[in-house]
Amino acid sequence: MDSEGNFDCFICHAHATGFHFGAQSCQACCAFFRRAVSLKRQYICQQKRKSGSNTKEFHKNGENEESENSSSIYVIFILVKQKILCRSxxxxxxxxxxxxxxxxxxxxxxxxxxxxGRNYFTKSGLERNKKFAKGACAEQAQFCLKI
Known part of the structure; x- marks a missing residue:
């Protein structure tokens, strides 16, 4: 974590649980990032959609700039108490x-x-148990039938 004892998530400022994928973050932001990348999600900014393509971006140097698709990095402030966040x-x-x-x-x-993979582990328990029972040794299966 931060040398000053700051254990805040760099994304949402909640309590960070460690370094995930190279950044200090909480479990929620870690899971969000993992799903976004592994499922190849493409998010559209709600603010850009409402106001057209021109939005104000707050750049690291503190200047505001109106741009359509600026390639520079900008800082986005997300409040923890805010329930609806723009995924983009x-x-x-x-x-x-x-x-x-x-x-x-x-x-x-x-x-x-x-x-x-995930599909196998999310099948119904009965279907998994049938596969398990087929692989069990004959003695155990006979013992279970006697009871």
Missing amino acids: CRFQKCLSVGMNPNNVQTPQKTNINAKN
């Missing part, structure tokens, strides 16, 4: 504080096949 701005804030999308493990990077 939150994702951009994650990137600007140093979260690295390459650090997110995706199924393609870890060579997880469909049987061992």
Whole structure:
């Protein structure tokens, strides 16, 4: 964490739980960033959609600039108490504080096949138990039938 004892998430300023993907962040922002990267989400800024493409961006040097698609980095302030956050701005804030999308493990990077991936583990318990029972040894299956 920060050398001064600051344990705030760099994205939302909630209590940080550690360094996730290269930046000090809370569990919620870590999970948001992981889902955004692994599911390849494309977010549209709600403010830009409402006001057209021209919005004010607050750059690191403190200057306000009206731009359509500025490539410079800007600071986005997100309040913890605010319940509705713009996902696009939150994702951009994650990137600007140093979260690295390459650090997110995706199924393609870890060579997880469909049987061992999320789909397999979210199937109904009965379906998983049937597969388990087929693989159990015959003695255990016979013992279970006697009871």
